[in-house]
Amino acid sequence: MKKTEADATIIEKLENVEDAVCDILCIHHEVINKYTHQLITPVRANNLAELFKTLGDPTRIRIMDALAKSEFCVCDLAELLGLSQSATSHQLRVLRNSDLVKYRREGKMVYYSVHDSHVSELYRQGLEHIDEG
DSSP, X not given: OOXXXXXXXXXXXXXXXXHTSOXXXXXXXXXXXXXXXXXXXXXXXXXXXXXXXXXXXXXXXXXXXXXXXXXXXXXXXXXXXXXXXXXXXXXXXXXXXXXSEEEEEETTEEEEEESOHHHHHHHHHHHHHXXXX
């Protein structure tokens, strides 16, 4: 069996993990004391984890991508993404419950958009990060 370049890279990363820990136990109490009260609380950490969990679905990411570009009614968003209206509506509800998207009603139509500039920035920075390679 021939090793590919990707296999070699994976093996190299796994080998380097062992090198990425301290060789001795040495607690720097001044550092611990400085940051103990600055850490995120468990409640906030849980809320942030839930936010990222919500964004951890490729269909919801595709919805966020579309809404980062423009406001869409549910019908158009479903058609654009090749989803049923029911599936689109379900995913929008999940995003709405996490305050990632908002909607407005215009007559019989419902239009969705990104909740605010923080959400747009979070999405944009995530894309920049993965595009850095």
